[in-house]
Amino acid sequence: MSWDIQGLFRLHAKGIARSLMRRGMSGEAAADITQDTFERVLVRQSTLEGATNHNPKAYLYRVSRNLGINQIRRDALIRTVDLDSEEAREQPDPSPSPEHIVYSRQCLLQTFRALEQLPARTRTAFEMHRLGERTIAEVGEELGISTTRAWTLIHQAYRHLLSATEEE
Incomplete structure (x- = not known):
């Protein structure tokens, strides 16, 4: 049925x-x-x-x-x-303005220049940690240095990048 x-x-x-x-x-x-x-x-x-x-x-x-x-x-x-x-x-356009694009590119260029100024070991430690997403212990082990020394190098890189990008 x-x-x-x-x-x-x-x-x-x-x-x-x-x-x-x-x-x-x-x-x-x-x-x-x-x-x-x-x-x-x-x-x-x-x-x-x-x-x-x-x-x-x-x-x-x-x-x-x-x-x-x-x-x-x-x-x-x-x-x-x-x-x-x-x-x-009244809804704003979500795409970035041309001024914002230029500003972002300038900031990126400043960051690249600041990275180039770093000593090779400090830059490598920073890139492994920040870009390679490795822990500080992994960075230290791979570079053959202590975890404390790896943390110091990465900390120095951060401080240098902040000071270099704030000045310009």
Whole structure:
């Protein structure tokens, strides 16, 4: 025995939509979820025969409630703005300005120049730690120095980079 989806839709679609609107959904969202509810039931009808044949109305309301909860969760994660609203026109462009790009490149060039001024061992220790993502103990072991000496070299490099980039 199969469900009469058309009959169930005629009997329960308005009630399902009203129950979704009582939960705070807009009329359009409630109508969409109501259609999704019946689509789900239609697609899964063959697997539902034995388990839910006794009360299709309760099953439809449960499916619509679950879909409504999922929709509310999605809406909470994603902030939407109507494109015709004033708020949308006031949204800043997320791409960096040309001035910011030039400034960032200048800062990067200053940092490279400051790195070139460092003694070879200090620079190597700094690059292994900062760029190679090695711990201070690993840097010390690889360079054949104590952990304390490795920390000192890296600390000196940081201090030099900060002083060199602040001056310019």
